[in-house]
Amino acid sequence: MAEKSPRGLADVVAASTSISDIDGREGRLWYRGYDIHDIAGRISFEECVHLLQRGTLPTQAELDGLTAELADGRRYGSVATTLLPYVVGNGTPMEALRTLVSSLAIDDPDAEDASIDADRRKATRLVAQLPVLVAAYEAQRSGREVPDADPELGIAGNFLLQITGERPAPRAAEIFDECLVLHADHTMNASTFTARVIAATLSDMHSAITGAMGALRGPLHGGANEAVMKTLTSIDGEEDAVDQFVRDELGAGRKIMGFGHRVYKTEDPRATHLRKMSEELADLTGNRRYYEFSRRMEQTVLDEKGLYPNVDFFAASVYHALGIPTDLFTPVFAISRMSGWTAHVIEQHEDNRLIRPDSDYTGPHDQQWVEISKR
Numbered sequence: 001m002a003e004k005s006p007r008g009l010a011d012v013v014a015a016s017t018s019i020s021d022i023d024g025r026e027g028r029l030w031y032r033g034y035d036i037h038d039i040a041g042r043i044s045f046e047e048c049v050h051l052l053q054r055g056t057l058p059t060q061a062e063l064d065g066l067t068a069e070l071a072d073g074r075r076y077g078s079v080a081t082t083l084l085p086y087v088v089g090n091g092t093p094m095e096a097l098r099t100l101v102s103s104l105a106i107d108d109p110d111a112e113d114a115s116i117d118a119d120r121r122k123a124t125r126l127v128a129q130l131p132v133l134v135a136a137y138e139a140q141r142s143g144r145e146v147p148d149a150d151p152e153l154g155i156a157g158n159f160l161l162q163i164t165g166e167r168p169a170p171r172a173a174e175i176f177d178e179c180l181v182l183h184a185d186h187t188m189n190a191s192t193f194t195a196r197v198i199a200a201t202l203s204d205m206h207s208a209i210t211g212a213m214g215a216l217r218g219p220l221h222g223g224a225n226e227a228v229m230k231t232l233t234s235i236d237g238e239e240d241a242v243d244q245f246v247r248d249e250l251g252a253g254r255k256i257m258g259f260g261h262r263v264y265k266t267e268d269p270r271a272t273h274l275r276k277m278s279e280e281l282a283d284l285t286g287n288r289r290y291y292e293f294s295r296r297m298e299q300t301v302l303d304e305k306g307l308y309p310n311v312d313f314f315a316a317s318v319y320h321a322l323g324i325p326t327d328l329f330t331p332v333f334a335i336s337r338m339s340g341w342t343a344h345v346i347e348q349h350e351d352n353r354l355i356r357p358d359s360d361y362t363g364p365h366d367q368q369w370v371e372i373s374k375r
């Protein structure tokens, strides 16, 4: 009989990886050995993609090569193009995008190729395609065209351009670029674990990523950023109303979205950067309301419950200030995390063993079959 496992597999080691590492007590995060505090704001998302998927920070020549591959990989095929009008307006953006990402497999030029080299090409294309799909989704539902990508802008700047229809201010593009770096990978989080379980059956890259998107959208994981914004906008009145909201929610036994973490028992190092960006954007936009609400909520939740904000908390006020619609916050998370998910699928395929844990059976073993007419 299997031993009882910790609920939610807490502290269980599910895979070996050299992609990222966390120290939950110290509040530290590394991508391939680089401390997040050293690289956030210093590397572009494209460099981060190279680091996660290909193992090293790129030379200029390698970065130029990857940038060209990403520009080339942006185009998606006829299946996603045909599906787009059907999925817009039916369900949430994450449901639509999960379906579109799944459909990308059909048109992928490497669809029949299960090699690691093909995995790498699919990984690059998926990173390039998702931001364009999110922009196409937004354009379709707003009844406008997606502006052409500007070759002078990276993934971050082009995304803001294509979502808002306006060329972003250089600082806005830099801030969003840093957000993408901060969300790119996080060890064995639920969506990455999902991707690795699927990959470990020797299933394909697109199946693994489709599953990961399904896991990310839940409010206990990536879906929390949207829930945080809904919380902030639902609070009427001034800052005192924030304290009342927190007390009411906790008193009713409900969780405050954007707080707590399975691994971090102190400040999430990504929140440190996002808090600063939230304040900077509050000043740049001249609207400090959601930043101030967030600071007040942070203090009250710490006082009342001893919990710290996670990555999703300040991301909400940052994305809002950048003009991103609230229901696209989790798709934005997916745009970034695509780099980590795909790196993990490659790593899993490179040294694979089926992931098949045991379960702790809690039912009886002595049931007797009875004919249907006598049950």
Ligand SMILES: CC(=O)SCCNC(=O)CCNC(=O)[C@H](O)C(C)(C)COP(=O)(O)OP(=O)(O)OC[C@H]1O[C@@H](n2cnc3c(N)ncnc32)[C@H](O)[C@@H]1OP(=O)(O)O
Binding pocket: 008, 219, 220, 221, 222, 224, 254, 255, 256, 257, 258, 259, 260, 261, 262, 263, 305, 307, 310, 311, 312
């Ligand atoms: C990118 C990401 O995925 S970051 C996480 C995003 N998710 C959220 O922000 C949702 C809110 N947070 C949570 O639900 C949790 O903190 C999780 C899911 C992130 C971590 O969950 P777990 O490690 O399983 O912790 P669990 O949910 O068991 O919580 C432990 C205790 O802290 C409490 N707690 C945890 N988070 C919160 C919260 N946000 N608000 C209030 N109480 C909380 C729980 O109620 C529980 O209390 P109890 O022991 O009195 O029952």
Ligand SMILES: O=C([O-])CC(=O)C(=O)O
Binding pocket: 185, 186, 187, 188, 189, 190, 261, 262, 263, 310, 311
């Ligand atoms: O690690 C986790 O469990 C959740 C998280 O913060 C992430 O995926 O970025």
